[in-house]
Amino acid sequence: MATCDGSEARAALERSVLRRVPPLLTDLYQFTMAYAYWRAGRHNEPAVFELFFRDNPFGGGFSLFAGLSDCLLFLQNFAFSDDDVEYLRSVLPAGTDAAFFSYLKELDCSAVSVSAVPEGSVVFARVCERFRGPRRRLMEMGLRRAQGPDGGLTASRYTYIGGFDLTSNALAGRLFGIPVAGTMAHSYVTSFSSLEEVWPQTLVPCGGGGPIDFICLVKGWLGRVCQLLGSKTSLVREGELAAFLSYAIAYPQNFLPVIDSYSVSCSGLLCFCAVALALCELQYQPLGVRLDSGDLCRQSLEVRRVFKECNKQFSVPQFESLIIVGTNSISEQSLAELNKKENEIDVVGVGTHLVTCTRQPSLGCVYKLIEVRGRPRMKMSEDPEKSTLPGRKSVYRLLDTDGRPQMDLICLSEEAAPKAGVSLTCFPLGLTKTLQTVTPAQVTSLRLDVFTCGQITFPLKSASESRERAQISLQTLHPHHKRLQEPHDYTVALSEQLHSLVSDITKGNSKGSNFLLSN
Amino acid sequence: MATCDGSEARAALERSVLRRVPPLLTDLYQFTMAYAYWRAGRHNEPAVFELFFRDNPFGGGFSLFAGLSDCLLFLQNFAFSDDDVEYLRSVLPAGTDAAFFSYLKELDCSAVSVSAVPEGSVVFARVCERFRGPRRRLMEMGLRRAQGPDGGLTASRYTYIGGFDLTSNALAGRLFGIPVAGTMAHSYVTSFSSLEEVWPQTLVPCGGGGPIDFICLVKGWLGRVCQLLGSKTSLVREGELAAFLSYAIAYPQNFLPVIDSYSVSCSGLLCFCAVALALCELQYQPLGVRLDSGDLCRQSLEVRRVFKECNKQFSVPQFESLIIVGTNSISEQSLAELNKKENEIDVVGVGTHLVTCTRQPSLGCVYKLIEVRGRPRMKMSEDPEKSTLPGRKSVYRLLDTDGRPQMDLICLSEEAAPKAGVSLTCFPLGLTKTLQTVTPAQVTSLRLDVFTCGQITFPLKSASESRERAQISLQTLHPHHKRLQEPHDYTVALSEQLHSLVSDITKGNSKGSNFLLSN
Known part of the structure; x- marks a missing residue:
């Protein structure tokens, strides 16, 4: 494990890996749409997108947020090489205006800003704390079953953030300072x-x-x-x-x-x-x-x-x-059963099921446009679940008198923040038309401005710092949200103002997406 | 899509990506064992390992082999940097002989040889051909749900080899020459x-x-x-x-x-x-x-x-x-249902379920020691399934008079190859003690010497070449092995000689792993 003395060098190494994602690694339609926006002169219009997920994974009651450093380093270093642009010229339709490619060569993220919760926060992404049982130490050993080299490194880093103690992956040890362990084949x-x-x-x-x-x-x-x-x-x-x-x-x-x-x-x-x-x-x-x-x-x-x-x-x-290490296709379920039975296992090594998330191999994050030129945007759909929440938002976590999170409140960012001790009315998601009154004992703003006009404006956290925040974040969460079986749903609610905006746009009587009244 | 003129430059690009896997990306116990072998003076003993898998994925009847180029480029470029060695010095136990680290600095793969089947062969790894229905074109669009950047590239490359026609991943298009496609968000x-x-x-x-x-x-x-x-x-x-x-x-x-x-x-x-x-x-x-x-x-x-x-x-x-493209959380099952119902969909885009292999996110490949200094080695286990087949082997595919594969025969490499038209007796796996007689119309040796003493000795195949082989390989396979529901088991059998060796070692009367008769 890296010593404190080596921690700065290691942080530099960690960043060098995270920043090497090439800008061409994206879906082609991002480029076809970029051209269509550019062609229509809309590339300089300010717009807001938001990233969210619809359900906690594994039927669970919460999620842990991680991956911010990767994104910020990608954004800060975003630039197309001449070769990249030539490739795009070869795959976009003939007749695409040459000036677009000149535009791409100059493109950077200097006009982009991002706000986000810090890594390691409980947010109701990839959860591994659930593997933890009484006392035992947990070792991640899934490299051989991960999706390619980066898949393995990603798994080692985020399982460590999520609460694992050790990894078998030597490179993850060097890059991220995760304690490494290994026995005998x-x-x-x-x-x-x-x-x-x-x-x-x-x-x-x-x-x-x-x-x-x-x-x-x-x-x-x-x-x-x-x-x-x-x-x-x-x-x-x-x-x-x-x-x-x-x-x-x-x-x-x-x-x-x-x-x-x-x-x-x-x-x-x-x-x-x-x-x-x-x-x-x-x-x-x-x-x-x-x-x-x-x-x-x-x-x-x-x-x-x-x-x-x-x-x-x-x-x-x-x-x-003497310690007893147990390894044998351990899954979340088999570990839960193992924890119930009498046993003398001190360290559990988890591989395949952890890094491939057998029970649910993807989280289903969605990234949606919510505002253009200051005006809210909403996608409606024949699948009601696929509709989105319009407008630029703030998110507040309301704590009860025990300091435990009781509700996350989504407001339009133009609204005033809720105040501790002051009652408010809101609409819990999933319960349409049910107005609820709540008086928070404490209020925390969840999102921070982490990237402002092309620059990282929030100190990047190392894997161990994010791990520490995750532990703290999990400690405040009520146990009934954390249990494996039938966890209590955590309440996420809309402010009255946001709820009205959704109704207005759905009915078509907002400027968000009006009907074509005449042709 | 890259033109023919650009294909050499693209091949170079493809190789530059595949070869950048660092040698530290392995489990720590490989280093602890390497030291123990080295300390005992055993690092120069010749040994043979083999890689196999126990069951076809998704309850299917066959698998497609891919990933050889990645391995060969990794092996050919295998070398530890001084920094790598310093990191290993910091994580291995104090007192580890310094000469071991000097040894690592000089280590390369010049003494390693590999034999393998060519990429794209039907072998009874990751199968996506099963997504193919009548006439339709298939597009892979799973980048956003893959395990990190390399996970996404890996998925795009191997789904293309497996039979997909298009990818949404622009970088995969540039690196691997896969036709790219995209519509609108x-x-x-x-x-x-x-x-x-x-x-x-x-x-x-x-x-x-x-x-x-x-x-x-x-x-x-x-x-x-x-x-x-x-x-x-x-x-x-x-x-x-x-x-x-x-x-x-x-x-x-x-x-x-x-x-x-x-x-x-x-x-x-x-x-x-x-x-x-x-x-x-x-x-x-x-x-x-x-x-x-x-x-x-x-x-x-x-x-x-x-x-x-x-x-x-x-x-x-x-x-x-006009064509109709359908995309909406398509899985193998939902596509099978879609194929049964009347519809007018021309192109199906598959994302999450394809790149994360929801139904079975890992194949369970195993890599086992089978020979040391020319003597067979076998692992026995309390789980009978976890026992291995000892000895260096050859594998032959026996074809019937229609040119269709009827059986894969595993022999010790010292045995003579089976001959076309000559009957032979063998033991099909899974049916202990059942001797079977078979007369192949044609015999193909499945494994080629692809890496000999540190050098790649077989031309590396591009993604599109491997894709072509996969198509040919799949065409010869009998349809009853390819169907989604209850596919026929393909017979894999042991030669009589290999079968005897397994019995001898299990009974302890071979030099493979004798009992301690006296202490």
């Missing part, structure tokens, strides 16, 4: 077949002294462990013992092997105990084991029982602090 | 509110001549269309008409608006017909419409009926070739 174990392959064969005790024949020491312990547990040494896989021996000699202070390459109870656990007892005899502290298949709960109980028995028999208090 | 429509915003207001006829007042022309057509269809001009949205007018003036040869921003039947379709008829009068060929909400089948039938009626009434044969 099954292939390491199966690459050994005999004790003859162990080299070097000696280990110097932790406190110093001459090198000890480590193979001989471990063989002695294996006999005693088998006797204690009533196991047969003849069922122990020689290759597995050789692999653990070799790894312990390389990493005497970091011994955490995977013990299910053959059979946990007949071979893996016995080999671990023998090697770990030998390490303890030489004053090293073994770390623990990883289980990667089968019934993790049942096995973890058995492993813990054996650890305790070893301590009782051989007086090795180090065995009381 | 709802925000373009809602950005207009009145005909006063249309500028310029004139259009020069296709055949030349003086500029015509296009607004006036369209208004005239709108009246006639409303009369023909019995619709009220008073329900037409002025902003929608203004948007279509403005777009048509910018793109008279590429008019394909989205017609459901307000109401298809009361406004969008009428505006389209009026503008399209005016374009036809000026000898332009409008392209068609896009539907983005509601019941796409029903609406497409209505739209087609109106097109035909316009032609009948106004004698515009151009209206017979």
Whole structure:
């Protein structure tokens, strides 16, 4: 993990990655429409878009906001290269005015401003806190199943922000300062077949002294462990013992092997105990084991029982602090079940289901035009859900007397902010025509001006800073919004003024989208 | 789309993107194990790994192989920078031998060889051909929902290889030569509110001549269309008409608006017909419409009926070739249902469900050690499915007398290849102990040596070359393996010799992973 000294260099590295998104990485229709706007002389008209999502993911009660740094660095560095423009010339229709391409070459974001909530805020995007169970540490290990290289980096960064403790992704560790962790692959174990392959064969005790024949020491312990547990040494896989021996000699202070390459109870656990007892005899502290298949709960109980028995028999208090890491296609559901059952798992590694969000692989964010030249715009649709809320807005979070968020209120930005202690009336979304009165104990404005006329105007947060905000943000949220099963809906409401604007535009009696009264 | 002349430059561009995966983008345990191997002097031992997957995705009958170019370019350019090595020094345990880091600085892939099937082969990875229905063209438009920038590029490239015709992703067009397409966003429509915003207001006829007042022309057509269809001009949205007018003036040869921003039947379709008829009068060929909400089948039938009626009434044969593009959260299932129902959709745009693979967001590929120093290695497991097949292998595809693949046969590479017309016995996977006899009419070796001692030894294929191979590969496959519902299982079998090796190692009487007989 990067030290504090290296944090500035790392922040620079993190930014260099985030800013390399090329401006051509967008849908073609952005260019066809850009030309149509430009051709009509409308490219200098001020317009407001807003980004939102319609439902919390996974049937949950809240979301965490992240991704702002990526956007801001993209915007600040936005420019088309000559090659980009030539490519666009080749794909846009023949006859497209050449002056448009000259315009693109000069285009930057100096006229763009963005307001947003800070990264790590609870907003009712990608949530992983829900994986957290009692006490345990969580490790993200999904790189191999992510969508390409950036997909893997994205997953590592945002799961860390969301509450994971560790990642297996070495580049994410370097770029984002996320603590990295890793144990042993099954292939390491199966690459050994005999004790003859162990080299070097000696280990110097932790406190110093001459090198000890480590193979001989471990063989002695294996006999005693088998006797204690009533196991047969003849069922122990020689290759597995050789692999653990070799790894312990390389990493005497970091011994955490995977013990299910053959059979946990007949071979893996016995080999671990023998090697770990030998390490303890030489004053090293073994770390623990990883289980990667089968019934993790049942096995973890058995492993813990054996650890305790070893301590009782051989007086090795180090065995009381051994950790058990569980990894085996862990999903949100299987982790919830695991948390319900008795088990002794200290660290859970989650991969595929986390980085690919199996239950809901996309959030469904929408980005809609809401104002042009100061006038509100609204999209209506035959799917009522696809209609949008018109006008430039402010969003306030109303807190109750316990300091807990009770409602997010969406107002037109021209409205005065709600005041603490003053009652107001509003229309909760989803409950048409139901007017509600609420008196907030505290009011927070959710959106900050983060990008103003082409410049980043809000300090970019590192992954760990956003992670900290996420933790704080989640702490204030009432537990009934956070639970996995049937979370309470959090109220999002429209101000009376915004509600009236929607009604007016829908009826066609606003300048927002009038009907063609005569032709 | 890139022209043939630009294809070499584009290939260079494509490679520059594929080769930029940094070597640190891997799981930490690869480095911890690398050190343990190195410490034990085993880093120069020859070993073989193989990559496979256990089940075809989406309950289907086959898969398409792709991604080889990415791997080969990564391998050929594999090298650690000094900064990479310093980072690794900071995360590996203190006391790790400094000579290991010197070793890493010199490390390359000059001793690595890879054999693989060519990209685009049917292998029983990510399948999108299944989206294809009768006649229609398919457009990928999932960039906004993909996992980060690379996720989006990856999706565009591999859906094209898998059979899609078009992408909305402009950068994918430039990098990979995929034909790009795009229409119009709802925000373009809602950005207009009145005909006063249309500028310029004139259009020069296709055949030349003086500029015509296009607004006036369209208004005239709108009246006639409303009369023909019995619709009220008073329900037409002025902003929608203004948007279509403005777009048509910018793109008279590429008019394909989205017609459901307000109401298809009361406004969008009428505006389209009026503008399209005016374009036809000026000898332009409008392209068609896009539907983005509601019941796409029903609406497409209505739209087609109106097109035909316009032609009948106004004698515009151009209206017979208008296309209807359908986009609205299309999934594999909804497309299958759409294909069953009567509809008039010519192009289907698929986004979220395609790039995030909602039904199964990961394939579950596994990468396992199978040979060390010429000796087979096998991982056994308490989950029988997690056991691996030992030894370096060859894979042959056996074809029947119709030239259709009937079985893939996995042999040890030391075995002689099966011969056409000669019967052989084998053990189909999934049917333990069932010996089967088969006489292939033709035999193809599936794996090619694509990377030999650090050099790419097989010409890298462009996206379009791999796409072509995929089409050919799919054509030979029997339809009963390709259907969506309950596809026939394709037979994959082990040679007798490989089957014996598995039995021997499982019983512990092979040198693969012997038991510890004495301690």
